[in-house]
Amino acid sequence: MERRLAAILAADIVNYSRLMDEDEAAALRAIQRLREELLEPEVYRWRGVVAKRLGDGWLTEFSSVSDAINCAVQIQKSMAEEPVDLRIGVHVGDIVHSNDDIYGTGVNLASRLEAICQAGFVVASGEAMRLAKGTLNEPFHESGSAMLKNIEDPVQIWSWPKPLSEFAFLGERGGAKPRIFVVPFQSRSDEARDLADAISDDLRTSFSRQSGVVLVTSRELADFLLEGTVRGRGDHWRISVQLTDLDSRSSVWSEWFDELGDDLFSLQDRCVSRVAGAVRVRLPQLLSQKTESQPMESMDVEQLLNRAMNHNFTPSLVSWEESRKALELVLERDAENWMAMTMLCFNRIATGRIFGWRGITQGDAGLAKRMIEQACRIKPADHVVRMVRGAYFLYVERDTHAARLELEESLRLNPIFYHSIDSLSQVELYDGNFEEAKQLADRALDCDSAYPYRHLYHRDAGYADLMLEDFSSALDHFQRADRAAPDLPWNLIGMAVSRLHCGDREEARRTVASLMEAVPDFSLDQMESLPFQDRVHWNKISSALETLST
Structure with a gap:
């Protein structure tokens, strides 16, 4: 392996994944043009070499740091009319070539600099600027220093065409997605x-x-x-x-x-x-x-979103209320945060669906509608947004047709999203297609054994089995759901009805007693029915509960 000192230019296409989702053919054409007509020819003109292509990025090597920085500026100037944006970072340091790959401190730091760069900018380290002093074609601006990920000491930052207004992410990545x-x-x-x-x-x-x-x-x-x-x-x-x-x-x-x-x-x-x-x-x-001891008021948006999601993984009403608080704090700071809107809508729907039995309140229904409609306007091609919109139609509007369209679109965007698979199983259940509902619920249960929403998938499979009159299988699913998330009303209701149909009336009555102990104000008269399109199917559940309550 050969080790030497070199200048490294690291370039990356901004929002590459989103561009591929929106128009894959156009994104690929843009990359090909960069390779053949813009970036790579410019690198060669400045006596550099392309050391590694990364799909949506490049690592290039120069023997002269001034050539690397001047090349970076010229590339960004040539991008003015292009449909994509680049970020470019430049550093000088030791590199090692091994098995058609390139490693070393020069590579690591150039990549870190590129990652904190804004679209259309060039960022260079203080060391690179010191070595290039007096040889650059354009003036650079001092932008402070930053602690970069896995770099022990602060790195001085210089940028073109103007000072950086903010770093895209810092070493601890507090404001960025993993x-x-x-x-x-x-x-x-x-x-x-x-x-x-x-x-x-x-x-x-x-x-x-x-x-x-x-x-x-x-x-x-x-x-x-x-x-x-x-x-x-x-x-x-x-x-x-x-x-x-x-x-x-x-x-x-x-x-x-x-x-x-x-x-x-x-x-x-x-x-x-x-x-x-x-x-x-x-x-x-x-x-x-990593932030569990940190108060929410001191967290940034991404940390709050992670806190909210983690709270949603715990099947308790207290935990879901903490999630709601985190999401509301996100929206106070970023009123256009579509993910917070989506999660808040899901939080309000699911709080009633998982922990309640009366259904969603009118106030929560109005909030859920505002949140998901605004999120869908901002991010219509996101599979989570479309899944939650489907859940809204199913459990608030009780419109299985509209819910089906949203969930099918979610699965078109991401065919392996378990929550959309399970939600579509519920649409089939409430439309009376019980075999299809069971097949989809079983697909959702193919998830990792530690998946935090698995208890919901067991519960939903249980109701499909209940309608198919496979009462022993239904009971097994409800028991599994109850072990994972104890004393939730709809799990206990399913267990009681299944036990009654299995011929164990006494155990079924004890389950109803457990329901009344867990939810002291439970009342059949106030219980919201599940959104079966044919009332006959709901009557199978309600009549069994009436039998056990007399």
């Missing part, structure tokens, strides 16, 4: 290698669609590293995965899955769903733990 890098999964056999490559690709696609995480194409920019292996023998496959927190250099989650079968596409889909779902819920938990 960044994840998917390492290509490892394998040994050719067939396993194909599956490993496919799983890696699909995980990248899944994370690029998730609202609460940023997919990066370089481990130097990442907060978390996801890696794994695929091994196969005959039709038996084992997929092992590990999530590493790069701040602490520790493994924060690991799991392995055993799969049987020769349908590799189906196997691939199941694995990606489980892994992406598991990571999706663990990141807010991990990030929230």
Whole structure:
């Protein structure tokens, strides 16, 4: 391995994932134009070389730091009429070439500088500016200093064309979403290698669609590293995965899955769903733990969103009320935060749906409608927004047709989003399509065993089994839901009705007594019916409860 001193220019396309979601063909054309006509030719004109292409970014190497900085400015000038924006960082330091890759302090710091850069800017380190003094074609502006992630000392920041108004994120990443890098999964056999490559690709696609995480194409920019292996023998496959927190250099989650079968596409889909779902819920938990002793008033927007999501993972009314407070604080600071609007709508709907039995209050219904309609105007192509809008139509408007359209759109945007799968199972249930409801509920239950909403999926599968008159299976699902989230009204109601139909009237009565103990003001007369389109199906539940109450 050769080690040498060099200037590194790190460039990255701004909002690449969003651009790909909105118009993949246009985004790919823009990248091709950058490669063939703008960025790479300019690098070569300034005697640089392209050391590494990163999909939506570049690492380039120069022997002269002034050439690197002048090149960066010229690239940004040429981007004025382009449909995409770049961020560029420049630093000088040791680099190492190994196996067609490039490493070293020069690479790490250039990548960190690029990451705090605003769109259309060039950011250079104080060291690079010191070496280039008197040789630059454009004036740079001192922008203070910053503690960059995994860099021990503060770094002096210089920028062009003007001082940075703010850093895109700082070393502790308090104001930014977590960044994840998917390492290509490892394998040994050719067939396993194909599956490993496919799983890696699909995980990248899944994370690029998730609202609460940023997919990066370089481990130097990442907060978390996801890696794994695929091994196969005959039709038996084992997929092992590990999530590493790069701040602490520790493994924060690991799991392995055993799969049987020769349908590799189906196997691939199941694995990606489980892994992406598991990571999706663990990141807010991990990030929230880092600020658990911090008062909400001192948190920034992203920290508050993580706190709110983590509270939603605990099935208690007190925890969900804390989530509501965090979301309201976000909206006080950022009135256009579409994710906070979406989560607040879901919080108000689900608070009644999970913990209540009378249904959503009129005030909460009005708030939920305002929040989700505004969020949908701002972010219509987000799968979480469309899922929550579907939940609003289903549980507030009781409109299964409108709910179905929203949930199908959510699944078009993200086909492996468990909550949309489960919510669509509820639409099928209330429309009277019980077999379809059961199949979808079972798909949702294919999630990671520690998935925090799994108790809801068991409950919903239980009601599908209840309508199919598979009462023993229904009882099993309700019991599993109750063990995960004890004493919730709709779990106890399902358990009581299932036990009655299983012939255990005494145990069914004891379950109703447990319901009255958990919810002392429970009343059949005030209980809101589930939104079955055919009242006959709801009567099966209400009449059983009336029998047990006499």
